[in-house]
Amino acid sequence: MPAPLPAERPGEILDAGLKSASELSGLASGRAREVLRALWRSKTFVIGAAIVLFWVLDAIFWPLFVPYDPEGLVSPATLQPPSAEHLFGTDDLGRDIFSRTLAGARPTLTVAPLATAIGVAGGILVGLFTGFYRGLADDIAMRVVDALLAFPLIIIAVLVISILGPSITNVILVIGIVFTPIVARTVRSAVLVERQREYVAAARLLGNSDLYIMFVEILPNITGPIAVEITIRLGYAIFTSATLSFLALGIQQPSPDWGLTISIGRVFLQTAPSEVLFPAAALATLIVGVNLIADGLRQVLEE
Amino acid sequence: MSRFLAKRLVLAFVTLFCVSIILFLVAQVMPGDVGRAILGPYATEVQVRALDHQLGVDRPLLERYSTWLGGFMRGDWGNSFLLHRPVAAIAFDRLYNSLILGGFALLLIVPTSIGFGVLAALNYGKWPDRVISVAGLSLIALPEFVTGIMVLVIFAVELGWLPASSHVPSVNPLDWFRQLLLPSIPLMFVLFGYISRMARTGTIESLRSNYVRTAILKGLPRRTVIWQHVLRNSLLPTITVISVQTGYLVGGLVVTETLFNYPGIGKLVLDSAVQHDLPVLQATVLLVAVLYMALTLLADVLYTLLNPRVRLAA
Numbered sequence: 001m002p003a004p005l006p007a008e009r010p011g012e013i014l015d016a017g018l019k020s021a022s023e024l025s026g027l028a029s030g031r032a033r034e035v036l037r038a039l040w041r042s043k044t045f046v047i048g049a050a051i052v053l054f055w056v057l058d059a060i061f062w063p064l065f066v067p068y069d070p071e072g073l074v075s076p077a078t079l080q081p082p083s084a085e086h087l088f089g090t091d092d093l094g095r096d097i098f099s100r101t102l103a104g105a106r107p108t109l110t111v112a113p114l115a116t117a118i119g120v121a122g123g124i125l126v127g128l129f130t131g132f133y134r135g136l137a138d139d140i141a142m143r144v145v146d147a148l149l150a151f152p153l154i155i156i157a158v159l160v161i162s163i164l165g166p167s168i169t170n171v172i173l174v175i176g177i178v179f180t181p182i183v184a185r186t187v188r189s190a191v192l193v194e195r196q197r198e199y200v201a202a203a204r205l206l207g208n209s210d211l212y213i214m215f216v217e218i219l220p221n222i223t224g225p226i227a228v229e230i231t232i233r234l235g236y237a238i239f240t241s242a243t244l245s246f247l248a249l250g251i252q253q254p255s256p257d258w259g260l261t262i263s264i265g266r267v268f269l270q271t272a273p274s275e276v277l278f279p280a281a282a283l284a285t286l287i288v289g290v291n292l293i294a295d296g297l298r299q300v301l302e303e
Numbered sequence: 304m305s306r307f308l309a310k311r312l313v314l315a316f317v318t319l320f321c322v323s324i325i326l327f328l329v330a331q332v333m334p335g336d337v338g339r340a341i342l343g344p345y346a347t348e349v350q351v352r353a354l355d356h357q358l359g360v361d362r363p364l365l366e367r368y369s370t371w372l373g374g375f376m377r378g379d380w381g382n383s384f385l386l387h388r389p390v391a392a393i394a395f396d397r398l399y400n401s402l403i404l405g406g407f408a409l410l411l412i413v414p415t416s417i418g419f420g421v422l423a424a425l426n427y428g429k430w431p432d433r434v435i436s437v438a439g440l441s442l443i444a445l446p447e448f449v450t451g452i453m454v455l456v457i458f459a460v461e462l463g464w465l466p467a468s469s470h471v472p473s474v475n476p477l478d479w480f481r482q483l484l485l486p487s488i489p490l491m492f493v494l495f496g497y498i499s500r501m502a503r504t505g506t507i508e509s510l511r512s513n514y515v516r517t518a519i520l521k522g523l524p525r526r527t528v529i530w531q532h533v534l535r536n537s538l539l540p541t542i543t544v545i546s547v548q549t550g551y552l553v554g555g556l557v558v559t560e561t562l563f564n565y566p567g568i569g570k571l572v573l574d575s576a577v578q579h580d581l582p583v584l585q586a587t588v589l590l591v592a593v594l595y596m597a598l599t600l601l602a603d604v605l606y607t608l609l610n611p612r613v614r615l616a617a
Contacts, residue, residue, distance in 0.1 A: 146318045148325070152554020152595075155572060155588060159329055162576035162584075239446050243558055246448045247573060262452055266562070269467065273456040280449045291444040 038300040045296025051289030055282075059105040068096035070103035070256045079272035089274040091265065100256035101278045107257040108286070111172055111250075112237035118176025119237075120230055123183020128214045130184065131191025138188075145181035153178055153236070154243055161249045171250045175237050186229045190222040197221075224301045231294035238287050258283045311603050315596045322592045323375075327368050330585045331360065341384060341579050375589060381582040383575075390586045394571065398590065400471050401560070401567035405552045407479065408487035408494065413545060416495045420502025420541075421534065427507055435499060443496030447489035447558040454488045455562070468564040486563040490555050494548050501544040505537030512536075539610055546602030550595035 039045045058065075067087075068074040075086065075094040082089045088097035130138040148156070157174050164170045194200065195218065203217045244250035245259025253260070258279035265275030338354040339346070355361045359370070374381065380390035423435040442450070459467040465485050472482040509515055510533055518528045556569030564570075568587060575583035 143317060143321055144325075146314075146321070152551060152557075152591075154554045154557055155591060158557065158573055158576045159326075159584065159588060162579070163329065235444060239444070243446050243448060246446070246558070247561065249577075259446075259448070262448060266452065266455075269452075269455060270460055273460055276452050277456055280452045284445055284449050287444045287446070288441045291440060295440060 035300060039296060042296040042300055044292050044299065048289045048292025048294075048296060051285055052293060055105045055286045055289070056109060058102055059109040062102045062106065066096075066099035066102050068099045070095065070099040071254045079268055079275070081272070082274060088278045089272065091261070091275045092268050092272075097275055097278055100261060101258075101282050104256040104258040104261060104279055104282065105286070107168070107245075107251050107255050108238060108242060108259075108283070111168060111175075111241045112234060115172045115175035115237045115241065116179065116230060116233045118172065119179025119183050119233055120226070122176065122180035123185075123229075124187050124219070124226065126180060126184035127187025128191055128219065131188035132195060132210065132214050132218070141181070141184070142188075145185055148178065148181050153240055157240060157244055158247065158249060161244065166244075166249045166252060168251055171241055171244055175240050179233050179237070183229055183233065186225055187222065190225045191218055194218045194221055228294065228298045228301060231290065231297055235287060235290040235294060238283075238290060242283055307607065308604060311600060315600055319592060319596055323372055323589060324368070326585060326588055326592075327371065330581050331367065332364070341581070371585070375586065380586040383583045384580045385578055385583075386580075390582050393583065394568065394587050394590055397566060397568040397571045397587075398594075400565070401553075401556050401569060403471065404483055404487060404560070404565060404567055405490070405549070405556065407483045408490040408552070409545075409549065411487065412491040412494045413498060415491075416498035417502045417538065417541060419495070420499035421506050421537070423499065424503045424506030424510065424537075425529070427510075432503075436503070439496035439499050441496075442492040445492065447493065447555050448562055450492050451486070451489040451559055451562045454485055458485060471566065486559045486565055489559050489562075490552060493551065493555060497544055497548050498541060501541045502537065505540050506533055509533045509536040539606065542609065543602045543606050546598045546605070549598050553591050553595065 062070075073094045074096050075090045078090055078092055078094045080086060080090040086096050086098060088101060091097055091100065126141060130141045153175075156178055157171075160174045161170050164174075199221075200213060200217060203213045208217070241250055242257075242259035245257050246263045248260075248263055251257040251260055253264075261279045262276045262283075265272070265279075268275060338351040338358065338360065342351055342354060352361075359367065378391055380394065382388065383390055383393060386393065419435050419439075423432040426432045455467055458465050465481060467485075469482045469486050472478045515528060515532050518532045519525075523531075553569065556567055557573050558569070559565070560567040560570035561573055568591070571583065572587050572591070574580075575587065
């Protein structure tokens, strides 16, 4: 976070920005600082960021905190309720649920960001080109988008993964590929607005190539909608990958992945609800956290 | 207006055509060898070839596609690989069960969410608005199996009020609630978020409009202003959202029907996918897409019929 700036004298910040090496980059970083400050003041964003930060730190550092090996059969007593020895109880194989819940953040927070990255990268490319050039390719691309959106995401994923076989790579690829046209649509509509602006015409007159205009001139000006789209997609990616794990089409045993754990544990629901309850609560907080970030970001950028 | 609808209808057919091509490619081309995909890695080459020939998958791609699509349109959807029964009979049976579950969820949640959405708008910026908005947002975000598991733990395990797995209900209305209430709760949560948000936005917009201000300044009672002027106009966009979200329901059904062991179309999609029952899978997914398109189209028609601006402009 940046050092707190005197909010009552915004002129001074602008002056400082203009005096720096490049006027343009000074203005840009001034805008970025403004956005960061607004985010810091947004309660929605800060709470969401705190929750997500907790799970990200947990996904990286869980080996330091877990009392037991999350995949080890550590207790002869299976399906035990929470106790002093096993804070969240033990599962059907005698594994420690507390350790598994902590360790379960890592698979989710690996799959979802990677899938989002693929979808966003692909979507930016497709969106920039279709929005910039329009024409027949644009029409065809948008029809394909409509066709893809005619299925609920989970049905496409079930269809493709059942045929390719369940694996982490397939889950990442399918979610990433399905996200591509959705992101492309957002990027495209932003590009359609930007390409009418004077700076694009000016860049053309200067003799810049189309690629330069697309990536160096237009792209930096549409980072706002892209940032919002990334956070929204991340939420959906977590949602979808967890659902696929639950349907036994994603990450496989003995991973402590939350969706998978719930899928296995639901058989023992009647006798030991803690096996499903804790991973479900963990997943719920993570997803709500990501959505709070998305919401805060959207509010701030739309102001 | 009829021109607008005709255009929408043509677009829907073009999209469905694209859908059928994508679906065919995914189900028939992506596995590489259909016979091998069904028989598994331990079958001999001869067995695989024989099955390929029997299924007709050794013929050219274009011919297979046109045969399949032609058959689908005539209602001849082929036979299930596993159940050896006509796919159409199975699919419509399951669809009927899903319509009961989905219809039940919609019937309960639509009035509730509109009510809460309007309540939030009338208390714009105050605590009821904050609570309803935050709750709605969180409920949209949660996967159906997470909320489903939570209600299962609370109502089926801890309290023991309702069964943990559901059947198609009998005609007895009490049985409807007993069988359908739990599996429809995860669906209702997601729908609540979307519908209440639309109802809220629509109401806020019409509250700010000139005609509502005129009505208030004219001295009409608050109740009349809200019922006669605000609600009529604010519920238009909500109708569109309801029909689009009905399409979502089909995806949500895959998860809830699996979780509650309910024999609907969502579970059929999942089961046929996992068991590589390709005729069932292809037909049910295309059926889902047709249904979704029809609902979106219905939304457009309703919107045009109810909105005088669109109706008169065209």
